[in-house]
Amino acid sequence: MNWFSALAIYFLFWFLALFLVLPFYARTGVEAGDPMVKGQAESAPQRFEAGPIAKWTTIVGTTLFAAFYLNYVNGWITADMLDYWS
Numbered sequence: 102m103n104w105f106s107a108l109a110i111y112f113l114f115w116f117l118a119l120f121l122v123l124p125f126y127a128r129t130g131v132e133a134g135d136p137m138v139k140g141q142a143e144s145a146p147q148r149f150e151a152g153p154i155a156k157w158t159t160i161v162g163t164t165l166f167a168a169f170y171l172n173y174v175n176g177w178i179t180a181d182m183l184d185y186w187s
Contacts, residue, residue, distance in 0.1 A: 102173060111166045118162035119154075126154050 127146060137143070172178055 102170075107170070110169065111162070114166040114169065115158060115162035118165060119158045122154060122157045122161060125157075126150065 138147075141147075
């Protein structure tokens with residue numbers, strides 16, 4: 102696999118992991134007990150913490166990419182194994 106292709110696939114896994122991690126950090130102001138800002142919707146997050154989200158997204162994305170790359174190198178699951186109609 103070309104290094105540029107591997108980098109592109111890693112970023113795909115990273116953004117997939119972002120959408121997997123975000124719900125765990127989406128706490129509204131009402132849930133956290135923080136005071137509401139004037140004009141803020143009750144469902145809007147009070148504080149956005151990018152640091153922990155980026156850390157966990159990188160951990161999950163790297164783990165998923167490592168599993169993908171190991172499967173690519175070792176050939177544990179191939180497209181022929183998933184073809185049920187032939």
